[in-house]
Amino acid sequence: MGLTNFPNGVASFGIPLVGGLPFGKTSKCFYVAPNSGGDGHRGTNISKPLDTLTKAQSLATADSNDTVFLISESNTAANTTDYQSSALAWAKDGVHLIGVCSGNHISQRARIAQLSTATGVNDLFTVSADNCLIANISVFHGVDDATSKGAVLVSGQRNHFYNCNFQGIGHATMDTADNYSLKVTGSENLFENCTIGLDTIARGTAVNYEMTFASGATRNLFKNCIITTYAEAATHLFLKIAASGIDRWNMFQNCIFINMPTGDAAGTTMTEAFDVTGGGSPDGIIILDQCTLYGATDWEAAAVSGKVMIRTDAGTAATAGLSADVAAA
16 A cells, blocks of 8 residues: 655654654554455454454554544445444544545545444444544435434544544435434534535425534534535525534634535525524634635524624635625625
């Protein structure tokens, strides 16, 4: 398996890290190849990889900066995906997960997905661990099952998600109430260059959303991310925040929110991007720093919470960040 080598000899798999991957004196590497691996292997030799991420994490040691590499072996889903029959819990602090693939931005070929015959799988990928680097991974939650909800839940702290794609409501049957691509309840996590949501399956007949902050989410930063959707009802949302869902601040920096109400996959213009329930304890604000909204009439509509603050180079408080046809300028 080829690596990206810097002059100092550190291999990064294309991830721009200062000092390379976070290896320590006692760190181990585990390799997972869902197409050709076997869980009877030790997994520390790339020529004899494991078959599943579950096995790799069971062998890894918390807080030792062990790293699990999920290896893509082709461009097909079957050869690149670790299929789950139940929720995959990433629960050991300081155990990192890196997808070995091209490093593209959407539908990376190092994948986690639900087995098509599995039912009732909520929060397909749950990150309760702290201090993990997770990069070049896509999570696809799309099966013919209305009882499965939530693609990704991040309840841990101080994790760094780099170039990941979280796709929920990936089947029409999953267009159910309170379903989502990403739920955040943890604090001080960084989501960088990630894509959240899906624009191939129409959603919103039931009240659902791409993201939700559900319980005291604090100081989480979304940087250079794309939040995408395909709304078939004006009530669909990019972000739902429950009462007591946020604390202090959460920030979106240089992010683009895209709903496609025109073109070949014409959907419905959303009334608002965010539904924010104010009050409760704890409580906080959402900061939008140089963000753009497309396919929704407003960031917040009639019930304005006073919790969403935006900074942009142009526009008034009511129109800042809303995209416009250049012909109307």
